[in-house]
Amino acid sequence: MPNLDADITTAAGSTSTVDTNAVIELFSPASGLTYLDSATYGLPPQPTLDALQAALVYWQGGTAHWIDDWDQEAEVCRQLFARLIHSKTEEVSLMPAVSVASGIVASAVPRGGEVLVAEGDFTSISYPFLAAAERGELTVREAPLAMLADAVEDQTALVAVSHVQSADGSLVDLEALHQATRRVDARLYLDVSQALGVVPLDVVASGVDYLACGAYKWLCCPRGVAFLYVREALWSQPSPIVASWRGGDDPYGRFYGLPLALASTAARFDVSLAWHPWVGARPSLETLCALDDDHRFRLACAPVRHLAQRLGLPAPDSSILSVPVIDDQRAAQALRDASIKASMRAGRIRFGSHIYNTIADAEHAADVLTPLVDHRPTGQA
DSSP states (O other), X not given: OOOOEEEEEOTTSOEEEEEHHHHHTTBOOOTTOEEOBTTTOOOOBHHHHHHHHHHHHHHHHTOOOIIIIIITHXXXXXXXXXXXXXXXXXXXXXXXXXXXXXXXXXXTSOTTOEEEEXXXXXXXXXXXXXXXXXXXXXXXXXXXXXXXXHHOOTTEEEEEEESBOTTTOOBOOHHHHHHHHHHTTOEEEEEOTTTTTTSOOOTTTTTOSEEEEETTSTTOOOTTOEEEEEOGGGTTSSOOTTOOGGGBSSTTTOOSSSOOOBOSSGGGGOOOOOHHHHHHHHHHHHHHHTSOHHHHHHHHHHHHHHHHHHHTOOOOSSSEEEEEBSOHHHHHHXXXXXXXXXXXXTTEEEEEOOXXXXXXXXXXXXXXXXXXXXXXXXXXX
């Protein structure tokens, strides 16, 4: 791989030069394995493994101070996540999973209001709203992703959708959704779990009101780390339905008794943390923040775009490539035999490349899969 240097702007606003190779070399896929499955889970950089191992040793010996050594690591993660989405730190809350964030957002929908979702979207963004609909709190309607903006109607209170679709990597038209939701004064809720870390996003410029992210995919964090962004003007609207001491106005000073006294920022929605995943999350986020948005996007997407070209398929808009195959079981076996790790979604082979993947990875996958690609028009038997 050529030696690519990236100019990045640090949190303080100064410019520094980062050796891209040095960042990429922090990742170590297993020898002999071509790992193209970051859409299922991202690989951790070495500093993340070091941090987790140290945390386990301190836990084993009872020498850790739970606030300073473990819990406070999440506060740095809050800052780093805000940097990734270009928001204020105060607008970010700490979650264990996207489904929890979705439940909190559902509480902000006016009673009887309509939530519009995309057909076939991941269930962590739809199920909490469907559960609220079963309780009679709201209604849910779905529309095809490509027609989602056109499907926004006067009764729509919220549009909930993934930035990048888990099944096939399709990218939602955020500008069209922003215009459509503002036209009827609806809110926009975006799940960026299959995008952030690779696909650039400015949450303010995009007009997003709420945003959730599971960090164990493209952010390369341990599972159990997630985030919820709530636009400052909306802090009073969602109900803190999972309120705990962690979201209090004095989280390390008040553990008992009444009254309910929550933080004045989006931290009011914080969930009590599983400590060790957050210890590992900090170095993962720091590693990704060492490269700017456009550079990460270019590095991560290059392999799947090369793979698409080799297979005679359209270039993907994200770092996910969904490949139609003649026989999915045969294709899956061929990939296993060649030590290529990908996933099967919606009857297709889903490849997900990250900054630690190479064009050689794409070449290997193309050599194996070329005879098995189904080039027939969609829907043709």
